[in-house]
Amino acid sequence: MVVDVVLKPEILDPQGQAIVGALGRLGIDGVRDVRQGKHFELDVDDAVDDATLDRLADTLLANPVIENFSIRRG
Amino acid sequence: MRVGVVTFPGSLDDRDALRAVRVAGGDAVSLWHAERKLRHVDAVILPGGFSYGDYLRCGAIARFAPVMEAIVDAAKDGLPVLGICNGFQVLCEAHLLPGALIRNDRRKFVCRDQVLRMHNASTPWTSSYRDGQEIVIPIKNGEGGYVADERTLDELEAEGRIVVRYAGDNPNGSYRDIAGICNEAGNVVGLMPHPEHAVEALTGPGSDGLGFFQAVLGAAA
Numbered sequence A: 001m002v003v004d005v006v007l008k009p010e011i012l013d014p015q016g017q018a019i020v021g022a023l024g025r026l027g028i029d030g031v032r033d034v035r036q037g038k039h040f041e042l043d044v045d046d047a048v049d050d051a052t053l054d055r056l057a058d059t060l061l062a063n064p065v066i067e068n069f070s071i072r073r074g
Numbered sequence B: 001m002r003v004g005v006v007t008f009p010g011s012l013d014d015r016d017a018l019r020a021v022r023v024a025g026g027d028a029v030s031l032w033h034a035e036r037k038l039r040h041v042d043a044v045i046l047p048g049g050f051s052y053g054d055y056l057r058c059g060a061i062a063r064f065a066p067v068m069e070a071i072v073d074a075a076k077d078g079l080p081v082l083g084i085c086n087g088f089q090v091l092c093e094a095h096l097l098p099g100a101l102i103r104n105d106r107r108k109f110v111c112r113d114q115v116l117r118m119h120n121a122s123t124p125w126t127s128s129y130r131d132g133q134e135i136v137i138p139i140k141n142g143e144g145g146y147v148a149d150e151r152t153l154d155e156l157e158a159e160g161r162i163v164v165r166y167a168g169d170n171p172n173g174s175y176r177d178i179a180g181i182c183n184e185a186g187n188v189v190g191l192m193p194h195p196e197h198a199v200e201a202l203t204g205p206g207s208d209g210l211g212f213f214q215a216v217l218g219a220a221a
Helices: A014-025 A050-061 B014-024 B066-076 B086-093 B150-158 B210-220
Strands: A002-007 A037-041 A067-072 B002-007 B027-032 B043-046 B081-084 B100-102 B110-118 B134-141 B145-147 B162-166 B178-182 B188-191
Touching (some): A002 A050, A050 A067, B002 B014, B002 B210, B014 B027, B066 B081, B081 B086, B086 B100, B086 B188, B110 B178, B150 B178, B162 B188
Parallel strands (some): B002 B027, B002 B043, B043 B081, B081 B188
Antiparallel strands (some): A002 A037, A002 A067, B110 B134, B110 B162, B162 B178
């Protein structure tokens, strides 16, 4: 199972901005924006239901005040 | 008057916070993250540092420490709780305070003496100051940018829950220059700057921070 967490669009992402700046110095143009996030890979029993997965992402892996998350099973 | 200071793995400023309580004339009590016991304290301080290495998000793991269960319950019953820097981050992660702290907008760790303006001198931690008073205490953080949605910010402002603001240059991009806030009841206060590093002229920019520790002694007496 994979959980991806990214800052909400309205939250400033200074790390993403630093990456955009570095890309410019690398000589790569055309990258308008970068949003940095977190990628979690979980080994989960089949018995764990979707509601539980949602709860673990919502209460620990992500802080819903500032971040959005998406869950992919399998 | 017993003031507890929690030590998490990675706490840095617990010793200074304990000392600040003693300098103010209180009885400083060490609390351990792995114990649920609050040892009959009259107030609790969550100190600065890097609890659990700042893994995942600052304060995200500390929130689940056994001692935090007891603190969350006691805070809801009115126990004065002060979160300083990492302690502020823990209070936000524990939902005792709204909003969150993110990486400084200038992408640098900021360490300097900071001028703050007092906006709510009626909390148990700030009652020895007066509204509008300017104080100088150190700030030192990499992730001190306070953020919340517009509605929450408007609520904080309308209810007088912005306790201190950065005066002059905003060091970290905090929305509305917020340096510290409190909960609805006012007993839970969190701020990024470090009053415990400004309790004596010998070791700090002055003693402007001492008032936080003196205030709570009076409030709980």
